[in-house]
Amino acid sequence: MALTKVQKTGITDNAIDADKIEDGTIVAADIAPGTITNAKLAGSIANDKLANSSITVNGSSVSLGGSVSAGKVQWQTVKTTDFNAVAGEGYFVDTNSVGAVTATLPGSPSAGDTIAFKDYAANFGTNSLTIARNGNNIQGVANDSQISTNRASVVLVYIDATKGWLFTNESNVADLEKVEYISATGGTITTSGDFKIHSFTGDGCFVVSTGGNPAGSDTVDYLVVAGGGGGFGDAGGGGGAGGFRVSNSYGLPAPTMSPLATPTGVTVTATTYPITVGGGGSAPSGPGSNSVFSTITSTGGGGANSNPGGSGGGSRANAASAGGSGNTPPVSPPQGNDGGIGPPAVYGGGAGGGGAGGTGTPAPTGAGGNGGVGSYVSPSLAVGCAGTTGPVGSTRYFSGGGGGSKDGPTGPVGSGGAGGGGDAQDPGTGNNGSANTGGGAGGGSNNPAGAGGSGGKGIIILRYKFQN
Secondary structure (H helix, E strand, O other): OOOOOOOHHHOOOOOOOHHHOOOOOOOHHHOOOOOOOHHHHOOOOOHHHOOOOEEEEOOEEEEOOOOOOOOOOEEOOOEOOOEEOOOOEEEEEOOOOOOOEEEEOOOOOOOOOEEEEEEOOOOOOOOOEEEEOOOOOEOOEOOOEEEOOOOOEEEEEEEEOOOEEEEEEEEOOOOOEOOOOEEEEOOEEEEEOOEEEEEEOOOEEEEEEEEOOOOOOOEEEEEEEOOOOOOOOOOOOOOOOOOEEEEOOOOOOHHHOOOOOEOOOEEOOOOEEEEEOOOOOOOOOOOOOOEEEOOEEEOOOOOOOOOOOOOOOOOOOOOOOOOOOOOOOOOOOOOOOOOOOOOOOOOEOOOOOOEOOEOOOOOOEOOOOOOOOOEEEOOOOOOOOOOEEOOOOOOEEEOOOOOOOOOOOOOOOOOOOOOOOOOOOOOOOOOOOOOOOOOOOOOOOOOOOOOOOOOOOOEEEEEEEOOO
């Protein structure tokens, strides 16, 4: 016998509860739209009775009835001392009375972690807030951030290991990278304005305790001059100058800086850099020794009688041969020039050694050739050093070639090039290259016999910005 539907007029209010209805018995088609009011649903449907028991927020599944942060930060009480920041929190930071404050970011953040900072007392311009990266990049750079403008506010969100924390909101901020400068010891230290200059006249160490960063300084300009070559007696040629290498990343003006300067200095880190200052070559025709700082090597000058080197040695009298090759091994910009050519004629003198700024002069008949001119640097780099003055104002010259001696009764001997090149002598021993200039030595006389001189020792000078 078929069952007849029960009329709703026959059912009293609240007579049917969940226990009276078998699961799945009532389907949507049995319920007329709008017939179930909110009052009838209050507290009556459990989450597990719904088709969807969770929702997705920011890519993460959250169970119904659970809780989640939707990206807002919870602002904390005012911070006045160094503290560790926590994801999901915002911080008012007061540096008005206690001085600079450092906030350290979480060491193991997750994508989407958000942290905010705000200048509480409008005093970051006087006492800054440093945001310590704690091993993760900030804006894709392995440097802390420094907030140093009044009323600044920033929001950081962690994204991944490559970019690390990114600033998503920035208000009243300037450069967000913490300014750090190089700090170092070693050599003779001189201060000139915002720069430190370290001069090494002998072997030593440049010890960097703080490597700085691009916002302050992390680059060292250098002058690396090798030892000059030795001269030769008996109307010999002049020694070649020691290799000359210099950088100008801090933009010293062109009229006082060598055209050989590269615009790229050496980026340093907190470590010890051995310094080698090359000695001058001895007579007869000894090569100068190399000078070395970090990745920069200047080659010792070539000895007289056409030996190669930083600059080449001059040819000897009556040899009719080319001078020694300069810029050997080759670098760019070149570290030196060739020595002068010797004449074939009887009574032809020795040619001049090459210098950093010019080749050695060929020997004219009966006379010696002059050494090639050296090159120069600004007094702002060569503070208190032994470099010689030269044609360009108060600039300091280095790596001048040695002069060649004459062979015969008449004619002058060659002069050393500006930058410490030694003059030739007749009669007598050729002059040494000047100490700590890398100058080549002068040649000695023929009759009576005189030896060539010794090359001048090199020098290394380093310059960097240590404050602003």
